[in-house]
Amino acid sequence: VAEPLITFLSDYGLEDEFVGVCHAVMAGICPQARVIDLAHGVRRYDIRQGAVLLAGALPYLPVAVHLAVVDPGVGGPRRAVAVRLDDGRLLVGPDNGLLAPAAQVGGGAVEAVEISASPWRLEPVSATFHGRDLFAPVAAALARGEPLSETGTPLDPAALTGLELPRPRISDGVLVAHVRYIDRFGNLQLNAAEDLLPEATGGGLEIETVGGERHPATRAVAFADVPSGELLVYDDAQQRLSVAVSQGDAAQRLGLALDDELRIRARPS
Amino acid sequence: VAEPLITFLSDYGLEDEFVGVCHAVMAGICPQARVIDLAHGVRRYDIRQGAVLLAGALPYLPVAVHLAVVDPGVGGPRRAVAVRLDDGRLLVGPDNGLLAPAAQVGGGAVEAVEISASPWRLEPVSATFHGRDLFAPVAAALARGEPLSETGTPLDPAALTGLELPRPRISDGVLVAHVRYIDRFGNLQLNAAEDLLPEATGGGLEIETVGGERHPATRAVAFADVPSGELLVYDDAQQRLSVAVSQGDAAQRLGLALDDELRIRARPS
């Protein structure tokens, strides 16, 4: 039988001991689990970035326990939850919207528990570090096979907190999309897929940013399809429409941030 | 029997190959060990930050081999040591004060060896990378069960180098404390615990920084207990008094750095 797998996402960073301590807690409860650090560089308190990152990565991760902690409301009234998705995945984290897009990717939540008083919690539970005291222990308990129902008290899966994200639209043949995610390379993932992109003869597109600036771009498959330094629009590795500068940084070039709107149209020839 | 555990702290960063090479060395000597990266983002050469981080995390780590390397004096006369604490933990690192607060947390050193000529060292020992050539090999040897006494030459545990840290005091009903640690969130851990905090009716406190600026703050349990952007004083996850800005950055707000003094008093009502 394969070793159990836990993936771990947070905004804890790697400068402090937070991530290491959570690893140690999990190793104590489920030594046979492999813990894969998905990312810990989510911007501080940025639930939205964490949520999009997790949901985007999920299809490329095996069915596992997925621990996620971006938790500005820790110690407050927000719920702490563990959730089973329709595809068998288990999510553990704060119920502040962080888990919502991932739950959708996994077919929706089919079972949920509130874990604030979980028998697996580490006592005394601190008011500021539920990663260590609540989320990591419950994730490890699930990894070692503890039934979900034994890790907390039942909760209506339909009551889980959602996350509102902007939606793309077509307006007069122009794709009005938004920046969904910006990666280390400055690549801009949009909240739209290929089917919304206007047809462009010869691949010539034009990107208009909020300020009204217009930038020529090429519809392409790979970065290397356009000369270094030029803009391209491509289907990224998550099958979403993205904007990049070949060997450059599109976020910087276009001056765009998360959720910013941009308009893409066929370039007049 | 559980797999042996090594925790690893350093100022090596993750941009270069230092941490990875140390992992490879340990995997060669003790393949069955699990190595948990506690943190590698300690500021370069900052013995004090590394020492405080290690000591603060220790109570939340299982009894294990704790490898720590912040070593500006590498290759010089400073000793290289392995130490057994009263609670059974084993510390490995340079004897420059880095290990002292952690040793205290573990009940004090009860056995120590100097490991510069350890039979487990990798020869030739470089003059600049004892993490690879000395500390990681000895940590891995200890993890696989080698007796401490076989990894070096005996050393009086009382002779280990200490670390001087500022001490808090009460002066005219005011708590005079210092910044002990600043984490990624800008939370300021103080060198004081709850019992030193002045009683404040309704939780109203005032924080005075060195420059004489005064900031209102609220005695609270969790970040979410005060409105976003406001200062709070709370017991952190290590049971120390800390200062935070709810969903913000207290270090930035107050302009404070490590060891800076701050005065906390009850706010006149």
Add this chain to the structure above:
Amino acid sequence: VAEPLITFLSDYGLEDEFVGVCHAVMAGICPQARVIDLAHGVRRYDIRQGAVLLAGALPYLPVAVHLAVVDPGVGGPRRAVAVRLDDGRLLVGPDNGLLAPAAQVGGGAVEAVEISASPWRLEPVSATFHGRDLFAPVAAALARGEPLSETGTPLDPAALTGLELPRPRISDGVLVAHVRYIDRFGNLQLNAAEDLLPEATGGGLEIETVGGERHPATRAVAFADVPSGELLVYDDAQQRLSVAVSQGDAAQRLGLALDDELRIRARPS
């Protein structure tokens, strides 16, 4: 039998999910492998930095599968390869020069395959994330013992892409060297070894930078051999000549970047 080992180097950073997803892919194909993260902070698109880092670390890593991805030409015409070196190591990555210095360190390539259509690839192969779809799967297949010849189509090892690096020289008794690598501490590794350094009575050296500035430096063994803040020239932990500032940052002090030339001569007494 020992567990198989994979080392993993990239310019993916740790902010996004790229590294974690590759780990998950490898865990799926070869769960028994240990994956050591060598470094993921290589500057974006910087093939040269990745190549030098990998080659420098290799002698301190066990014979293993070495996965390396710095791949600005992903999806373009550059080859994707897996290579066996004379010393038994297996390299996996893009054939853009990244692997060339490491291949040389390992005695040269003795067998190579092109893996773009590897039976181990994840389909559909994206045009922008071959780490996930091509390189990680092939690395994991090799780690679990798949023969190299079964992971791709044969390729002449002599046809692999090289990497041009500057060469040091002696001119009128002066060593003209170049910055080969800059680490987190600002230490400057040069493309020269000890035998090229001019003899200096009493260890007095002078470093001249491109702008003509001259800085006194001391030939020393360890950082601690010179007072804090002073320049030293030493043999680093990879047996290369390096320049450091004791407890400081030589790259910053000298204003030098990768490949910059510097001249080292004996200091007139």
